[in-house]
Amino acid sequence: MGRKTLLFITKVLFTIIAKTWRMEPLLLPTEPLIVAFWHGGMLPCWYLFRLLKPVGIVSKSKDGEILSHLLEAWGYTLVRGSSSSGGSEVLQQMTNLASNGKTILITPDGPRGPKETFKLGAVIASQRSQAPILLVKPDVQSAYIFKKSWDTFSVPFPFTTIRFSTKKIEAISPTVTPNEIEEIASECGKWLSETN
Numbered sequence: 001m002g003r004k005t006l007l008f009i010t011k012v013l014f015t016i017i018a019k020t021w022r023m024e025p026l027l028l029p030t031e032p033l034i035v036a037f038w039h040g041g042m043l044p045c046w047y048l049f050r051l052l053k054p055v056g057i058v059s060k061s062k063d064g065e066i067l068s069h070l071l072e073a074w075g076y077t078l079v080r081g082s083s084s085s086g087g088s089e090v091l092q093q094m095t096n097l098a099s100n101g102k103t104i105l106i107t108p109d110g111p112r113g114p115k116e117t118f119k120l121g122a123v124i125a126s127q128r129s130q131a132p133i134l135l136v137k138p139d140v141q142s143a144y145i146f147k148k149s150w151d152t153f154s155v156p157f158p159f160t161t162i163r164f165s166t167k168k169i170e171a172i173s174p175t176v177t178p179n180e181i182e183e184i185a186s187e188c189g190k191w192l193s194e195t196n
Helices: 003-018 039-052 062-073 087-099 121-129 178-193
Strands: 034-036 055-058 077-080 104-106 133-140 143-145 154-156 161-169
Touching: 003 039, 003 062, 003 154, 034 121, 039 062, 039 104, 039 133, 039 154, 039 161, 055 062, 055 087, 062 077, 077 087, 087 104, 087 121, 104 121, 121 133, 121 178, 133 178, 161 178
Parallel strands: 034 104, 034 133, 055 077, 055 104
Antiparallel strands: 133 161, 143 154
8 A cells, every 4th residue: 555545544534533523612712822732642632623723733754744644634734843853943933823823733742752741842932922822631531542652642432522621821921941941841741641
């Protein structure tokens, strides 16, 4: 099977499955935000926020290529790169887009982990753009979990119920120090990792 065929099948399959999810209503924000959620449970978050036509930060890896095809089909504009590849350029693009009123979605522990480690990019972009951060935590009733993947990646089963918890972090003050940025990122990570 060719790679283009695989990408097409993956895109169609995930879209069909996602349309069956029973997602409890969540009032989507109207203001520009930096939306952050863990890589392992990202699929329902990407699907929920597609309605805002936002910007997604996706790595340049092979897995990122698969995800980028799916997100483009869901209406996303993409910025390709990560903390390990073009990090400073991606951070600048995030800052510019958020400053210009775009909502940005990011998995702060991607693309390679460590699992559930909240890297600093989202917090720094919030400080520079003065856009708030929205932490999103999906609670999926049933899912298939890839236990050997670094992030224990999960795909919700068709027709499963999905609830979302959110926490808004107001825009990070320009006077916040680098040490305080690390503390804020750590606290964000702790909240995302708490069980619902």
